[in-house]
Amino acid sequence: MSGGYKQQPGSGGNTVRKDGKRVAGKLKFQPPGAGGSNPKMKERDLDFIPESVGGKEPQPAGSHVHDRLRTGTVVGKEVALVDANPKVIGKAEYGDDVRLGGEIIGKILRSPHHYAKIKSIDTSKVEALPGVIAVATGADAPKTFGVLPVTKDEHAMAIEKVRHMGDLVACVAAVDEETALHALNLFEVEYEILDAEFDPRKGIEDVDEPIHWRGKYHVGNTNIQKRVFQEFGDRSLVESPAASSSRKWRFEGVHHGFTEPHAVVAEWDATGRLQLYTPQQVPHYTHRALSTVLDVPMHQINVIRTFVGGGFGGKSDPFPHEMCAAILARKAGRPVRITFDREEVYWINRGRHPSYIEVKIDADEQGRVAGFDIDALIDGGAFASFGHVTSYYNGVLATSPYELGSFHYTGARVWTNKPASGAMRGHGAVNTRCAVEVGMDEIAEQLAVDPIDLRLANLLPPHCRTITGFRITSNGMREALTKVREGSDWDNKFRKLPLGKGIGIGCGFFISGSGLPIHWDPNRFPHATVHIQIDMDGGVTVHTGAADIGQGSTTAVAQVVSEVLALPLDMIHVRSHESDTSPVDLGSYSSRVTFMNCNAAIRAAMEIREQLLNAAWEMTGYHPTTLVLNDRRIYYKHDPAIGVSYLEALHKAQEDVGALIARGAYRSPPMGGVHKGAAAGLAPAYSFSAYVAEVDVDVETGIVKCTNVWAAHDCGKALNPLSVRGQIIGSCHMGLGQVLSEKMVYGRTGHLQNANLLQYQIPSVHEMPHVTPIIVESSDPEGPFGAKEAGEGPLLPILPAVVNAVYDAIGVRPNTLPLTPDQMWSDIQKKMKELKIKDPRKLESPRLEHGNLQPVLEQRAEEHRIRDGKRQRTEDTSAYVNGALFGFDPNIPMEDQVEGWRSATEPEPEKLAELGIAGKAWLKQEQRKMGGDN
Template sequence: MSQPTPAGLKSSARTYTHPGLPEPADKDYAVIGKSKPKIDAREKVTGQARYTADLKFPNMLYGKILTSPHAHARILSIDTSEAEKIPGVKAVITHKDVPTLKYGISPARWDENIFCIETVKFVGDKVAAVACIDEETCYKALKAIKVEYEVLPAVLDPLHAMDEDAPQIHPEYPLNKNTEIHQNFGDVDEAFRQADYVRTDMFVGNRTYQAPMEPHTATSIWQGGKLTVYSSTQSPHYFQYYIAREFGLPMGDVRVIKTYVGGGFGGKLEPTGLEFAGAVLARLTGRPVKMFYDRAEMFAHNRGRHRQYMKLTTGVNADGRILGVHADFIMDGGAYTSLGIATAYYAGAMLTLTYDFENYRFDMNRVYTNLPACGAQRGHGAPQPRYAFEAHLDNIAKDLDIDPLEIRLRNARKPNTITPNEFVVNSCEMVACLEQARDISGWADKKGKLPAGRGIGVATGSFVSGAGYPIYRTDLPHAAAMIKVAEDGTAATLYTGATDIGQGSDTVLCQMAAEAMGYTYEQMKIVAADTETTPHDFGAYASRQTLMSGAAVKEAGDEVRKQLLEMAGEMVDLPPERLSVRLGRISAKDNPEITLTFEEAARTFFVQKGPLMGRGSYAPPKLGGKHKGAPVGTSPAYSFAAQVSEVEIDEETGEVAVLDVWDVHDCGQVINPALLHAQVHGALYMGMGESIWEEVRFDAKGKIQNPTLGEYRLPTALDMPRIHSSLVPSYEIAGPWGVKEVGEGATLPTMGCFRNAIFDAMGISVNSLPLTPEKVWAALREKRKANGEDIWDPMACECFLE
């Protein structure tokens, strides 16, 4: 059936064999693979858990930031004298009072100042800050600061940001080009020449915002020359690094502590400005300063999903095998870089993963606009291009009269292959995911056979299990861990820099520690995400912690077990290799009569040798190719997923009801099934929100129109479909026990999956996100008009009102 490969064109991936340990035959695990309750569940549900904003310190002041009311303006003068006279105002600061060193999270483009110096670049840009005895006084002080602006023309349309006559936002970046990418792998032109069919489609993504439940907060305290910052953060390490850099402090004099965090989703990975302003205010006043954003300020600070304009051209042969792809994108970056360089590279890099094609070109311009800066949001740059590609592929399948699931099976990536952009893929159950999604969704019985208004769609996704390289250049390992067993052996504490932001890393890492040690999960304690007491870890982003932090934890746990069994061997007079330990019981492998408890051996160890401790660290192997931008998208391992969704469309109003979603994931060995499925539900929820409801909207002056949870419509529980979260057996050779990511991957297929289900139901293509009822309504009317149907015009009826 399959056609021969056209001459002179590579059409399938190179293969690769990972040198790591093969899959073990015995997977009789005692602690991992089980749905243990979350280690912090009791604290959270009883309200005992204290988030950063709950912390109070003696003499603490409250701080707020004054922001720009204009999208683009020159600052002519700032007069803080009236504000300083208000009783209760302890400090007022502007750019004159803070370091002028530019910062950012992406070292290649540090382009932010703590406070604007010459111009403000979006509505919400930071101009000044106050510290006062209470919150109310802060607002009075902010009102009393007089800023004189000269309003400048603004760039609000990313498609015109690169025009010769467009206003320039950063003088260092002509034509408002923040990041320009041209990558070329194989021979795309030749692929298109040899293809039986070439199609081009254009899609538009939407600006969305992470909208974490907990607002950004930071409390800064100076003790002598040492700065401590309590922060709602995804990465204490990056905060520590950038705060230390900004103030010229040794990293050892900056301590960043994460408390409980109510969600991040990418928006809390980089310093928010609250840390810098708070540190200066705390220094000036000699008092702790608590800074925070309210909901509208969170939307203005943003760092959410970029809006992308995505042109895709694909050449296929007659049976639908992809020969070459050209992705040509423009991205609205907003006023600053944030994580956007990586976002821009991710947007193209991740398109090569789920389908096997060898000829690929990626062109991208990330442009500056006078809108809030965009950054990393769950799935980073990948979900919108994935939506575009999955929609594009369905268009091709329809043109060639191939079933959408079948065209995906024909192109699905195989394990132990290398992508054209040099990503090494070890485990990959893309085919099994598609087949299971097909079977459990009843695809064969539904496709083309559903009643009017109903449709079914399929899409795929893949994501990194941790980034192959850190955000700034360093040779630090990516993760490290320590375990200290209590003196009497009744508890063990895991010290890790890994960052639990609600996703449950504290829980799965304690499960992994207990499994490695031969201990019980219930006896584990954890100290995490405090740069002073816990070992280094880059934090919660790029779905990295289960694999990377887990590898460090496993090594630490293995070291504890080894020392424990040596001690036990001395106690029972057996060589340690003849002993094993499981769930706190030590036994001889060939003599069940000989037993000893973990506690007994651990206590004896402490008496004789001092603290029983284990250490571990993890650094990924060198990954990726040599082309420009090659590091972005590299990872030790990739997850794969297929989603099928069934929708029902109101043919008159365009309303889309999602009835069922079947998500089948290849995520390697599962540590905690309950948490894993919860991650799938959460990722799917976010994907759904971006698909149909969520969009940050701006007025003609660049001001956000909907910075509230009333008008920025996250879906509610009532909007959720039935979710069927399923797994395929999988083992990843590069991960401890064979683990891979799950937290972001399930966001990827969702938008394209819904678009394809709507396409199946109604034969209409909505080529921009979100797939709102009004867009579906408009597309349905266009289709009826094109079919020659008589459409009633609601604008042309008789008006009875005066």
């Protein structure tokens, strides 16, 4: 047989070394035409072809609409990320690796004050400094931008006011970094210092100088950026609960802690177009913002996404420094590079909101969840960023996986003079989820039942509607809970371990793609588009705008195309870096990429597949329905000897049209309610997860060490199990940081005290527990091959699992995160005072004796297990709406329902006084209702 294409001149020889590794530059492809007579064609891998289409892959959750596209090539197999090699050998170019000829270095002048009016900026001395090429201030770019169209409140550089320490004031580009840094000292800025506010609890009070002004929509004279009120269900259910947990939480702000600091390179090329290199999660929004701020049409800007050294939500806003680089480059006529110090990374922030969250959970005598009352005050820092959405997410993403009798949510996001909070892995859902899951644990304790059984008896089924109207499709929550219970040997450990050792459970629920995109009109544009192009060489070029931020989206796209066309992964080349060549994609946020982009890719691949099959039909005479694609060959399914090679079919298909070109798009189906805020949290699918964590608590020092985690996550279908497990383990690490040690510390003066990686304490390898990832596959009917997200949801359960394990270990229920040793110690001291003991080693860990309700719950859980199985396999397709457990009938119109079922999005005036700390935001009126409209 032939040795294949020669990838390099010279030697023939083997393409594989003795140790089985591939020889660099040599691929084991057959020459053109191979496949047709190649006796070495791989057998169809029936283990990876679903049962429903004649394979051996088990499908406990039922068949899937994409089953017939499965070729057993790569989906479901563990493959290395396709962009792993350049990263591992150091060839991947990240933001700061971009070097253009004649580049100069940009530096940013930042505000030394928390809040001040800029009275004047004198740049004359800067401009006079030899080596300085360009200088810019806010006056050079007066237009506002922001990631959400409703809250564009950022400028490239401050216009009238600086709003937090580190806010951008001006920028300079010089021949080298030293000169640029020196130039920063020569700016003369006159400030008028204003009273800064750092405490979000004061944000709902009237002040003289609100941090932003929203005109007639401004709430009073406060710093409230967004307020939310939602009430659903039957509130009478919570009037006399059998068990009730009410806890006031405080969550510190946390940062993504990605490895690569922000960096950007901008160049106006010879044709006058802007080429902007940036490690962005959402290049498209940067593209839009650049166009607005620079006053240049979008088609004259090419945004080039470099490799992204970690994002986690922290690189998804359009950033002011990206504007600065473009402005400086335009002035200088030379490429400008700006790279952040770690400190600047913290100043631009966009991390998780510091939050005050109060969660009250009530349960009735049958162990049903009568109500969730959630009040979340979140500290937005100086800008809106994603905050509008976060304000909703903190409530609405708690409405599943449990069936609720009622739901009451008040939320408010306020501006403070701190670096802006934004979106971070598990956006808006993490803190409330922790509070809710700890509340569930407390309810279980009050009812004397096992907390896992309490959960199992209150789960929403697959294919249902939540209390606020989310459409749940696949749902692997029950399986996840069952698997971690078995894996962790829960029944022999819970409430049975000695003092200092504990085990705890936590669940999670997250969106798999946001149903309504931020910047898009779904009636006019799809969410994701993929182009596929194949020329005579047979290589497949896939164009997508999806931003691989290390999560593996490029690999996922390559995988689905490879699967549908039955081509090896090496033949798929994904081009996703440039906005010039990539179809628009909305970016890597809200865990949307695998779901939406792979769906689009499948559609494009299907179109190519059809063209190839038609060509093969013409050549073999067998109808496409009787043809099989397998390993670069297309053949008659009953006689593999009758067939053509992939290249033969391809060349036939190209005869009249040249290169094959196809496109596919994804748009989420219409869904959701019509109430105000109904769109927030809508997703075409949702992921579910359940974790059990084991901890060791040193009762004397308060040091908590998480030792073991069993982590089950329902990702629908693991396209690449290696990647899913990686996401689960990585999520554990990130979540552990928030629960154990990470926090942004704002000191007495409002300064961020730990803007560095020594004192912002991300757990090290020593703090990592042994994680056992468990993949649950519920096969989502609309997901690509059944897949849902696995990038964010897996973070959620680790926080409550650890907090609940701490309670199991020492009987102390913390409600301030992170559980740093000093925080934990003071919680232990409080408990000791309560118990009147002096030695913490005399503490007792809680024990459980099952009450009468336990068998009731077990029975209900068993009935629901059977119900859920039928619904999952679509043997039962009746409608199911949250509330059925309480007698709600979805077939009866809302107004004729059980008395009490309601939905409201504004509080009744007489109930204002009862609202929580964030709810008090509703005591104020908008300016337009106060007669002001300025």
